[in-house]
Amino acid sequence: MKRFLLKTWIINISICNYLEIPFSMSNIKYQLSHIFKHKCAVWEFTLKCNSKCIHCGSSAGKPRLNELNTEEALTLVKDLNSCGYDGIALMGGEPFLRDDWYEVAQEIKKNQMKLTLVSNGLDIISQIQKLKSLQTDCVSLSLDGGTPKTHDYIRGIKGAFDKVLHVINVLRKEKLPVSVITTVSKINFKELNLIRDLLINKKIAWQIQIALPIGRSSRDLVITREQFYAVAMFIAINLKKYSSKELPLIGAHCFGYFSNLLPELGLDPWIGCQAGRSVLGIQSNGNIKGCLTLPDDFIIGNIRVNNLHNIINSKINSKNFQFFHKNNSENYCSKCIMLKRCRGGCLGTAIAFNSFDNPYCLRAIEKEIFKNNYLPFRWKMNSKILEYKYLFNKILFK
Numbered sequence: 267m268k269r270f271l272l273k274t275w276i277i278n279i280s281i282c283n284y285l286e287i288p289f290s291m292s293n294i295k296y297q298l299s300h301i302f303k304h305k306c307a308v309w310e311f312t313l314k315c316n317s318k319c320i321h322c323g324s325s326a327g328k329p330r331l332n333e334l335n336t337e338e339a340l341t342l343v344k345d346l347n348s349c350g351y352d353g354i355a356l357m358g359g360e361p362f363l364r365d366d367w368y369e370v371a372q373e374i375k376k377n378q379m380k381l382t383l384v385s386n387g388l389d390i391i392s393q394i395q396k397l398k399s400l401q402t403d404c405v406s407l408s409l410d411g412g413t414p415k416t417h418d419y420i421r422g423i424k425g426a427f428d429k430v431l432h433v434i435n436v437l438r439k440e441k442l443p444v445s446v447i448t449t450v451s452k453i454n455f456k457e458l459n460l461i462r463d464l465l466i467n468k469k470i471a472w473q474i475q476i477a478l479p480i481g482r483s484s485r486d487l488v489i490t491r492e493q494f495y496a497v498a499m500f501i502a503i504n505l506k507k508y509s510s511k512e513l514p515l516i517g518a519h520c521f522g523y524f525s526n527l528l529p530e531l532g533l534d535p536w537i538g539c540q541a542g543r544s545v546l547g548i549q550s551n552g553n554i555k556g557c558l559t560l561p562d563d564f565i566i567g568n569i570r571v572n573n574l575h576n577i578i579n580s581k582i583n584s585k586n587f588q589f590f591h592k593n594n595s596e597n598y599c600s601k602c603i604m605l606k607r608c609r610g611g612c613l614g615t616a617i618a619f620n621s622f623d624n625p626y627c628l629r630a631i632e633k634e635i636f637k638n639n640y641l642p643f644r645w646k647m648n649s650k651i652l653e654y655k656y657l658f659n660k661i662l663f664k
């Protein structure tokens with residue numbers, strides 16, 4: 267772990283250095299920086315799901331008609347490895363609903379890649395010994411409420427809250443690495459304190475992300491920009507209040523960017539959307555996208571038709587850059603002094619909100635809330651956490 271942190275630190279320094287240089291040169295350095303980055307494929311292993319989450323961005327439930335079979339899945343693992351991916355996250359739907367998940371997971375480990383399973387936790391107790399034998403690198407579970415009422419309502423399953431907490435305890439007892447993902451919507455954003463209290467001092471990594479208006483999730487569920495800012499403050503406060511041992515907390519890619527007040531909320535400094543770079547999205551029928559958050563317009567190939575290597579190398583980057591340049595020339599981001607570093611934030615979030623004029627940006631929101639570039643209370647961030655909390659409460663509970 268220490269080695270990893272050190273490596274991250276060294277890479278971050280080199281990234282910071284390049285950020286000050288001219289645009290064309292920075293592009294080259296930007297490309298170079300990704301050579302050092304871990305590359306992870308996020309694989310919708312099946313669209314079949316035993317949960318009915320109201321915010322599901324994939325509209326999961328039934329499997330796709332033509333999902334990859336076991337043989338194709340095993341070949342894909344080897345191809346991802348040969349393309350330089352060193353981690354695979356199997357998600358869904360619910361990945362454990364595929365009978366061959368263990369066989370494919372074994373192949374991932376055989377290829378010495380990191381293995382993450384992302385699950386709703388409804389039916390995995392019987393799989394825990396297999397997860398142990400695989401030396402799974404992370405089991406990631408969804409926890410969307412601090413109370414049974416809220417979590418069960420969001421997941422559409424009675425008893426889901428109790429089940430997921432039980433699974434978390436069993437996984438911890440078995441010494442398997444656990445992380446929790448909370449998708450914040452209008453329904454649960456006031457329960458973040460409660461969720462935190464469930465996770466604290468349990469060595470559980472906690473990722474907070476926002477519900478986007480994609481798939482089954484409606485625009486009505488999406489938190490407002492002020493609420494978004496308040497959630498960012500919540501993350502910042504807790505990052506300051508608790509050590510990473512007590513509460514390993516991070517904001518997902520949607521939580522940025524370049525705030526004048528708040529610290530970095532993600533794991534690494536933001537260097538632009540990683541779709542098709544250190545991140546790859548795979549649909550259960552073999553479609554490839556830069557990131558699963560992106561809409562199907564961004565499918566750039568299918569492994570049944572083309573070799574994965576060719577798909578990755580020939581199309582993703584050019585398509586994303588085309589989009590970036592075409593859509594980013596006449597909008598809010600184009601006037602932002604951080605554009606070269608930020609590249610307009612999370613592409614998936616921007617498209618979900620049907621605009622590249624990213625409205626869910628801390629820097630942009632600050633400009634509106636605080637009306638000028640000076641933040642007279644900035645010092646309070648570092649010195650007076652109570653003042654900071656006051657601002658948070660003012661926005662969240664007004």
Ligand code: SF4
Pocket residue numbers: 523524598599602603604605608609610611624627628629630
């Ligand atoms: S306004 Fe756009 S470019 Fe500037 S920090 Fe926000 S998302 Fe990034």
Ligand code: SF4
Pocket residue numbers: 519520538539540541542545556557558559560611612613614615
């Ligand atoms: S689209 Fe968003 S979530 Fe996907 S890689 Fe880009 S920044 Fe990350």
